[in-house]
Amino acid sequence: SYVLTQPPSVSVAPGKTARLTCGGDNIETKNVHWYQQKSGLAPVLVIHYNNDRPSGIPERFSGSNSGNTATLTISRVEAGDEADYYCQVWDNISDDVFFGGGTKLTVL
């Protein structure tokens, strides 16, 4: 099993930068994917392969992965960014999938 640890909540003022972390043992050796989930809706991929943005995702969303921590950074935060964010990895040896517990981003 592989544990991904996310802080339950992060708060940020509009226009500021939010940094959401995802901790895991030697996570830098894995590809980390990030999803945004707004209330009542299915998750939406915002970052894949640590730092790639799918088409249609604003440039304000970026990712990094180093050591034991992966980070989703949201620049110039907007009210519409308020959501739950989940990190996820796939173990391509066991084919198991692991999710972090999620972080609720609140825009003040």
Place this chain on the structure above:
Amino acid sequence: QVQLQESGPGLVKPSETLSLTCTVSGGSVSSNRYYWGWIRQPPGKGLEWIGSIYYSGSTYYNSSLKSRVTISGDTSKNQFSLKLTSVTAADTAVYYCARLSSGWFSWGQGTLVTVSS
């Protein structure tokens, strides 16, 4: 662009079997490029991977659910299915089907399944 649609009963009695089907359009469950999976989310809680199936029929399950889960595919209908046996109230959740592509998911809209007598 792949689209996935979950279907099945929204209410299941305790101790019975939960059965859901995912119909895929814009992609093929027999493609060797993808896995197909189920994820669930209890009300107010986080995401939990249930398991995945590969085009070959190989299946991979969350160890915490393995004894109760079966995922199968039907290439003639371009569908894959989930069966979860001996359900309890703890299995009440939104169930999502999804395509797993190089490690990341494309999601269906989800369906709420409530376990209650």
